[in-house]
Amino acid sequence: xxxxxxxxxxxxxxxxxxxxxxxxxxxxxxxxxxxxxxxxxxxxxxxxxxxxxxxxxxxxxxxxxxxxxxxxxxxxxxxxxxxxxxxxxxxxxxxxxxxxxxxxxxxxxxxxxxxxxxxxxxxxxxxx
Amino acid sequence: xxxxxxxxxxxxxxxxxxxxxxxxxxxxxxxxxxxxxxxxxxxxxxxxxxxxxxxxxxxxxxxxxxxxxxxxxxxxxxxxxxxxxxxxxxxxxxxxxxxxxxxxxxxxxxxxxxxxxxxxxxxxxxxxxxxxxxxxxxxxxxxxxxxxxxxxxxxxxxxxxxxxxxxxxxxxxxxxxxxxxxxxxxxxxxxxxxxxxxxxxxxxxxxxxxxxx
Numbered sequence: 001x002x003x004x005x006x007x008x009x010x011x012x013x014x015x016x017x018x019x020x021x022x023x024x025x026x027x028x029x030x031x032x033x034x035x036x037x038x039x040x041x042x043x044x045x046x047x048x049x050x051x052x053x054x055x056x057x058x059x060x061x062x063x064x065x066x067x068x069x070x071x072x073x074x075x076x077x078x079x080x081x082x083x084x085x086x087x088x089x090x091x092x093x094x095x096x097x098x099x100x101x102x103x104x105x106x107x108x109x110x111x112x113x114x115x116x117x118x119x120x121x122x123x124x125x126x127x128x
Numbered sequence: 129x130x131x132x133x134x135x136x137x138x139x140x141x142x143x144x145x146x147x148x149x150x151x152x153x154x155x156x157x158x159x160x161x162x163x164x165x166x167x168x169x170x171x172x173x174x175x176x177x178x179x180x181x182x183x184x185x186x187x188x189x190x191x192x193x194x195x196x197x198x199x200x201x202x203x204x205x206x207x208x209x210x211x212x213x214x215x216x217x218x219x220x221x222x223x224x225x226x227x228x229x230x231x232x233x234x235x236x237x238x239x240x241x242x243x244x245x246x247x248x249x250x251x252x253x254x255x256x257x258x259x260x261x262x263x264x265x266x267x268x269x270x271x272x273x274x275x276x277x278x279x280x281x282x283x284x285x286x287x288x289x290x291x292x293x294x295x296x297x298x299x300x301x302x303x304x305x306x307x308x309x310x311x312x313x314x315x316x317x318x319x320x321x322x323x324x325x326x327x328x329x330x331x332x333x334x335x336x337x338x339x340x341x
Contacts, residue, residue, distance in 0.1 A: 017225045018265045021258050024233065028255060060269070060318050067314060089269050089321040091328045096336045098317055107337055109330050110321070111262035114255045116330055 003128040005030045007053030012036075012043040012069065013087075014061040018110075022056060022087070025114050029121070030128070040064025044072055047079055054125055059088035059095070067102055074103040083124045087112065191292050199289045207282045214271045214278075225264040232257040269320045 009031055011022045019036045026034050035050070037043035039061040047055070055073070059066035066086055073079045086099050087108040096107055106120045122128060232254045239250035321327070328336070 013265075015265045015268060017222060017229070017261060020226075020229055021261050024229070024236075024258050025255070028251065060320065065314070065318070067317070089266055090317065090319060091322055091333065092317075092319060093328065093336060095317050095319075096328070096333055098314075100337060100340050107333055109328065109333055111259070111266055112330070113259045 003126045004053065005128065006033060007031070007125075008033045008035065008050060009054045009056065010035050010037060010043060010046055010052045012038075012040065012055065012057035012061070012066065014038055014058065018058065022117070025117055028114065029118055040066060040069030040072070043069050047073065047082065048076075052082060054121065055082055055084045056087055056121075057084065059086055059090045059099075067098060070099065070102045070104055085120055085124060087117075194288065194292060199285045203282050203285055207278050211275050211278055214275050218268045218271050221264050221267055225261050228257060228261060232261075266321050273320045 009026060011019055011026070011034060013019050013022070013036075023034050023036070035046060035052075037046050040057070041064040043055065043057065044064070046052075055069075057066040057069055064072075066088065070084055070086070073082055073084060080103075083105050084103070085106045085108060086104050087110065088095070089110040091109045099107055105124045108116055108120050235250060236254045239247045239254065241247075242250065
């Protein structure tokens with residue numbers, strides 16, 4: 001599978017620091033077209049306004065959580081095929097199961113490293 | 129029975145000293161009263177009454193001790209100070225992390241202008257800095273959990289004080305812990321970072337995800 005590094009990626013987190021870290025790591029991996037959203041509802045609006053090849057989202061945000069965002073994405077005809085990676089400090093079995101049942105493509109537990117981020121992105125959109 | 133009264137009879141009433149009641153009548157009255165007592169208050173009842181008296185004494189003691197603790201001070205001073213300090217820690221770590229990231233981004237930009245080998249080495253170290261800055265998010269969430277716990281304690285103190293007739297009967301909307309936003313199951317899932325001993329690591333999560341395939 002050939003990966004288009006010019007694809008749009010949406011990163012979603014209510015911590016600005018985390019958005020900045022993920023953006024910088026994505027830039028190191030060659031992805032420059034990265035947009036940010038501060039919670040699920042902000043992300044959903046952006047997803048409906050522009051086409052994204054990948055969503056990387058935190059879970060614990062207000063007013064709309066990452067899990068709620070994932071469910072909204074999966075039930076939206078136009079968005080449901082969007083690859084979705086959850087990146088979160090929620091690391092209980094129940095969380096992983098709930099995310100998987102909601103249709104998550106992969107799950108990264110915080111704190112994470114650059115290699116894990118790369119591996120998980122590759123597992124979802126293909127090696128690059 | 130009055131001292132000096134005849135063993136055979138006693139005065140029926142002060143205003144009628146002539147009227148006498150017999151020993152048999154007294155016996156019947158005493159037996160009647162005694163049988164009533166025996167019927168209503170069993171040894172088990174007495175034990176319950178004793179326990180209730182102990183409980184009342186315990187509650188009075190607890191009220192005195194809680195009053196001595198100055199619950200208003202705990203709520204208005206100590207917990208507020210603690211949450212303010214924790215909020216300040218979050219703000220300071222966010223500022224510091226921002227400064228670290230500023231520097232890392234500048235180093236990364238400089239590295240791009242160098243020859244390939246040193247540039248790669250510098251970029252690797254910058255990546256380590258980015259990874260390390262994860263701490264700000266995790267510590268922020270951990271501190272958030274502590275603030276929520278403190279607010280929970282604050283709310284409990286208010287309830288206890290109100291229940292015991294204290295002055296702090298007005299519930300604090302800001303002090304109440306957040307309730308789950310949607311369905312119970314979703315709210316229950318939001319637990320924040322776990323302590324290392326309780327947390328699943330990435331390998332365990334990967335294995336769990338694989339089990340769905």
